Amino acid sequence: MIPAAFQYERAFSVEEALTALASDPDAKLLSGGHSLLPMMKLRLARPTKLIDITRIPELCTITIESDRISIGAAVRYHQVAGDRRLADVMPLLGEAVRVIADPQVRHRGTIGGSAAHADPASDLAAVFLASEAEFRVLGPRGERRIPADGWYVAPLVTTLEPDEMLMGIDFPRPLSSRQTYLKFPHPASGYALAGVAALLSLDAEGRVRKASVAVTGAASMPFRAEAAADRLLGQTLTKDVVREASELGSGEGEYTGDVQYSALYRQNLARVMIQRALERLVQA
Amino acid sequence: MSQSVYGARVRRKEDPRLVTGHGQYTDDVQLPGLLYAAMLRSPHAHARILSIDARDAEAMPGVVKVYTGSQLKGLVAPIPTAWIPPESDLKMVEHPVLAYDRVRYAGDGVAMVVAESRALAEDALDAIRVDYEALPAVYDQVRAMATDAPQLHGDAPGNVALHWTVGTDTDEVFRAADVVVSQTIRQQRLIPNPMEPRSAAALYNGATGELTLWATSQNPHIHRVLVSGVLGIPEHRLRIVSTDVGGGFGSKIACYPDEVLVAYAARDLGVPVKWTETRSEHFTATSHGRDHVDEVQLAGTRDGKVLAVRVKAYANMGAYLSTAGPGVPTILFGLIVNGAYDIAHASAEVYGVFTNTTPVDAYRGAGRPEATFLIERIMDRYAAAIQMDPVEVRRRNLIRREQFPYANPFGLSYDSGDYHQALDKALAMLDYPAIRREQEALRRQGKYIGIGFSTYVEMCGLGPSQVAGAVGFQGGLWESAMVRVHPGGKVSVFTGASPHGQGEETTFAQIVAEKLGLPLEDIEVVHGDTNRIAMGWGTYGSRTTAVGGGALALAADRVVAKAKTIAAHMLEIPEEAVQFEEGRFHPEGSRDRSVSFQEVTLQAYLAWNLPAGVEPGLEASAFYDPTNFTYPFGTHIAVVSVDAETGETRLMRYIAVDDCGPTINPMIVEGQIHGGIAQGVGQALYEGAVYDDDAQLVTGSFLDYAMPKARFFPRIELDHTVTPSPHNPLGVKGVGETGTIASTPAVVNAVMDALAPLGVDDLAMPFTPARVWEAIQAAEGRKGGQS
Numbered sequence A: 001m002i003p004a005a006f007q008y009e010r011a012f013s014v015e016e017a018l019t020a021l022a023s024d025p026d027a028k029l030l031s032g033g034h035s036l037l038p039m040m041k042l043r044l045a046r047p048t049k050l051i052d053i054t055r056i057p058e059l060c061t062i063t064i065e066s067d068r069i070s071i072g073a074a075v076r077y078h079q080v081a082g083d084r085r086l087a088d089v090m091p092l093l094g095e096a097v098r099v100i101a102d103p104q105v106r107h108r109g110t111i112g113g114s115a116a117h118a119d120p121a122s123d124l125a126a127v128f129l130a131s132e133a134e135f136r137v138l139g140p141r142g143e144r145r146i147p148a149d150g151w152y153v154a155p156l157v158t159t160l161e162p163d164e165m166l167m168g169i170d171f172p173r174p175l176s177s178r179q180t181y182l183k184f185p186h187p188a189s190g191y192a193l194a195g196v197a198a199l200l201s202l203d204a205e206g207r208v209r210k211a212s213v214a215v216t217g218a219a220s221m222p223f224r225a226e227a228a229a230d231r232l233l234g235q236t237l238t239k240d241v242v243r244e245a246s247e248l249g250s251g252e253g254e255y256t257g258d259v260q261y262s263a264l265y266r267q268n269l270a271r272v273m274i275q276r277a278l279e280r281l282v283q284a
Numbered sequence B: 001m002s003q004s005v006y007g008a009r010v011r012r013k014e015d016p017r018l019v020t021g022h023g024q025y026t027d028d029v030q031l032p033g034l035l036y037a038a039m040l041r042s043p044h045a046h047a048r049i050l051s052i053d054a055r056d057a058e059a060m061p062g063v064v065k066v067y068t069g070s071q072l073k074g075l076v077a078p079i080p081t082a083w084i085p086p087e088s089d090l091k092m093v094e095h096p097v098l099a100y101d102r103v104r105y106a107g108d109g110v111a112m113v114v115a116e117s118r119a120l121a122e123d124a125l126d127a128i129r130v131d132y133e134a135l136p137a138v139y140d141q142v143r144a145m146a147t148d149a150p151q152l153h154g155d156a157p158g159n160v161a162l163h164w165t166v167g168t169d170t171d172e173v174f175r176a177a178d179v180v181v182s183q184t185i186r187q188q189r190l191i192p193n194p195m196e197p198r199s200a201a202a203l204y205n206g207a208t209g210e211l212t213l214w215a216t217s218q219n220p221h222i223h224r225v226l227v228s229g230v231l232g233i234p235e236h237r238l239r240i241v242s243t244d245v246g247g248g249f250g251s252k253i254a255c256y257p258d259e260v261l262v263a264y265a266a267r268d269l270g271v272p273v274k275w276t277e278t279r280s281e282h283f284t285a286t287s288h289g290r291d292h293v294d295e296v297q298l299a300g301t302r303d304g305k306v307l308a309v310r311v312k313a314y315a316n317m318g319a320y321l322s323t324a325g326p327g328v329p330t331i332l333f334g335l336i337v338n339g340a341y342d343i344a345h346a347s348a349e350v351y352g353v354f355t356n357t358t359p360v361d362a363y364r365g366a367g368r369p370e371a372t373f374l375i376e377r378i379m380d381r382y383a384a385a386i387q388m389d390p391v392e393v394r395r396r397n398l399i400r401r402e403q404f405p406y407a408n409p410f411g412l413s414y415d416s417g418d419y420h421q422a423l424d425k426a427l428a429m430l431d432y433p434a435i436r437r438e439q440e441a442l443r444r445q446g447k448y449i450g451i452g453f454s455t456y457v458e459m460c461g462l463g464p465s466q467v468a469g470a471v472g473f474q475g476g477l478w479e480s481a482m483v484r485v486h487p488g489g490k491v492s493v494f495t496g497a498s499p500h501g502q503g504e505e506t507t508f509a510q511i512v513a514e515k516l517g518l519p520l521e522d523i524e525v526v527h528g529d530t531n532r533i534a535m536g537w538g539t540y541g542s543r544t545t546a547v548g549g550g551a552l553a554l555a556a557d558r559v560v561a562k563a564k565t566i567a568a569h570m571l572e573i574p575e576e577a578v579q580f581e582e583g584r585f586h587p588e589g590s591r592d593r594s595v596s597f598q599e600v601t602l603q604a605y606l607a608w609n610l611p612a613g614v615e616p617g618l619e620a621s622a623f624y625d626p627t628n629f630t631y632p633f634g635t636h637i638a639v640v641s642v643d644a645e646t647g648e649t650r651l652m653r654y655i656a657v658d659d660c661g662p663t664i665n666p667m668i669v670e671g672q673i674h675g676g677i678a679q680g681v682g683q684a685l686y687e688g689a690v691y692d693d694d695a696q697l698v699t700g701s702f703l704d705y706a707m708p709k710a711r712f713f714p715r716i717e718l719d720h721t722v723t724p725s726p727h728n729p730l731g732v733k734g735v736g737e738t739g740t741i742a743s744t745p746a747v748v749n750a751v752m753d754a755l756a757p758l759g760v761d762d763l764a765m766p767f768t769p770a771r772v773w774e775a776i777q778a779a780e781g782r783k784g785g786q787s
């Protein structure tokens, strides 16, 4: 329960952080610390050096422009939850961060930390995928922009290179106006056993113009339920359409069971949660 | 007029200290030169130790010493068990403080590092090389009894730790009965998880030979006896301190190798040593609870009269016998399997079995939840079999008011009660007919709610000592108290009970405030230090107020009696004419002349003018041995909804009507009931240790092991009936465990009631969403197959 010895360094600028990261292959960036420190205490991670990035001004801001929303990587969950402007333009984000863990974790944990840690049950993974977020990354080879679809590689693995830093996450605007995040927490950990982010826009006749659904927690990797969205497009949202979309959408995940929650159960839960998220949007 | 604090909802005196971080827990102990210990634990559930190489670890800077089992063998005695049920053929297998030839569960101690900091000690663990030869392991008690199962101990063939039977012959009744219902039930293994992990710190004074051991103990005096024996330190040179302890739930009764090792190292090195378990360690190295497989059978008539009940139980003891372990599935379980019902014939047969798992010991309720679960479940099965409402079946079999004291088939004498009154009160709170109508209406919409009952009784307030002896508990079960009035009129109360969260610093002060007519602030309750309290037996089995409070009431009465003698002398009237009211002594019928309790106290100490033959000073002690257990009872009702699509169970309502006799502090009583209920619901719906085929604990952290959380609960609806117990001076019955005992079956019965129309009729705890959903799927599959 005590980490192996390590050095601590605080970076005050992006350059400082990147230089420090480049100079030591066993260094790690420290953001909220709520995933990294528990791993270190269990000695599953043994970085030689931690580079604290939470005082770098560029990483701590939320900007809202006409064509996008940019959230700095070190923005903490509680900042997102308390941001009025965000609540207007992207209520989904606030809804999702408010069901992450408890106030202590929300006070420390960061948006970028969640993205970089890439826990397959992280709540924000569903939000990033469903809202087609883009990850801004900076490293010795310059800047890269990675779409959410290309970000998650495997549990705890992303396309980020060890010497790169996630700068922030951009969400394109306008986003569909009907948005929701629905979570079924694991009774033990509180992480999502299934979490569904869904966005919908309807035309004047009530037919679906745009739809996007993503699922976290249930399958071995978070995934976008394309088939659900396809089934919804152009349709009026009858019970049958919603049911079929949920069935199709949940079928896209790859499920593996553990001793308590079987693959079959997980797929069923994904289906039910997609359906309930969509039903919420029908009523919205 | 001052308001009596006895029976009032006064705030807990201990809380300001505890909630502002000023508690003195064991891990808070800081001493000059303190060293830190860390334990190397076996990663294997069963293995031979071929060699241990600690040279690299010992060479690390800051590492003082590494201890291994073979070094300590012969120097430190094995850990004893303190409960030897008679005629149980108990196998007292060796439990070394550190394994030296074989490890028997994942978590078994293999080596201890002592270093200058905790971080260094943990670093050094990584540098110890142990060569193991893995052996086949078994975690399930039924499989462990099979002939080809891995054997844990040479002197316990077939892994049988004990075999014990009790009760009357039931065969004849079962043969003749019209209705027999049977069920095999698994009561899963639970991990106690008090908020404070276990911890120990030791300081040795080489000049005097005195050793002080701070330890997270529910019973420091029992620890003193055991540690004294294991280390050969005489009791007058051994001080155990357990003043602030952050919850135990039974897991801090046992004497563990860890505190013995810390004490040993402090003496060996001549430097103080401290160790605190990590949460991960707690999951494998601290005693677990429950883990039964039970075959239960009930015989009855078609019109709802239970004739007999019998149980065959297989209790998992873990790899070694924990301190109170053997008593839990025998005495605390077998003697009460008839529950709150008037059943003439009953029997229990128990096998205690060694497996490659963490030792099992008392866990809140200890044995009584297991018994209550069986009888309350089988009553529901019986009701279903004869198509009678579960409430009606209970009503027909509950012991009636006029039957007390009631002799149960195992020789227990239930003290007092009106079980039907508690049932009626709870039903009225529920509005039973209305909720059944609602259930019907919802079922037609494809929604499932269920109503579950538990009309329980339990035996607690452990004492008397004669019974302790008769049932093989290697100690007394009386309690001690001392009331010392200081010259200025303030009071110190010393109790041999050892509260660790239950609030007796407040309730005991209330008892004394009432007796001496003093304000609560003037009374301090001292506990958990063997140098300040001569002797006592600690806190478990809901005994603290029933037994410790009894001792305290007697001691306080003795103080008042002496004060009265002195007051009579001061007032110059005969003692019989003195009246004591609201802290003042005055002649009967007249308040013109009076002396205060403080004035009398001062006189007692000045001793300028004491009556002839009266000694100076004002203090009294009492050693109180109760005449019997106490038997709190009541009715708990759970209303649940089950989401058939996700399998999720939600508690909609929870009603509890309990009778623990008169309540000294209703707020504290309610707190005990709330917490107890949450813990019992934990077993029904959330908690459960899961082992894999290699006997590795796979639910070894809060990521997988689900504790009940506040958000899972509705407002709990409480009420009481009050039937004093004739078995102790205050008439109180224990209430620390009732909630846990009653709630597990109430919730399980409710879920089974909800699932009945879906065709689910058997399900193992915990009722996780996946289990419930899978059971529904399986039932639908069966239905589909039939049509």
Ligand SMILES: Cc1cc2nc3c(=O)[nH]c(=O)nc-3n(C[C@H](O)[C@H](O)[C@H](O)COP(=O)(O)OP(=O)(O)OC[C@H]3O[C@@H](n4cnc5c(N)ncnc54)[C@H](O)[C@@H]3O)c2cc1C
Pocket: A028, A029, A030, A031, A032, A033, A034, A035, A036, A037, A038, A053, A073, A074, A099, A100, A101, A102, A105, A108, A109, A110, A111, A112, A113, A114, A116, A117, A119, A121, A122, A123, A124, A160, A164, A165, A166, A167, A189, A190, A191, A192
């Ligand atoms: C008790 C508890 C409960 C939790 N419950 C939930 C839950 O319900 N839902 C949920 O989604 N999460 C949950 N979490 C996880 C929480 O959200 C974490 O805080 C989050 O996943 C990681 O964010 P962080 O800022 O703490 O990252 P850190 O722990 O600081 O970092 C995590 C990893 O990301 C890397 N990293 C961080 N920032 C960057 C960056 N800008 N560029 C490159 N690499 C970076 C670090 O080097 C590290 O490897 C829980 C955590 C705890 C402790």
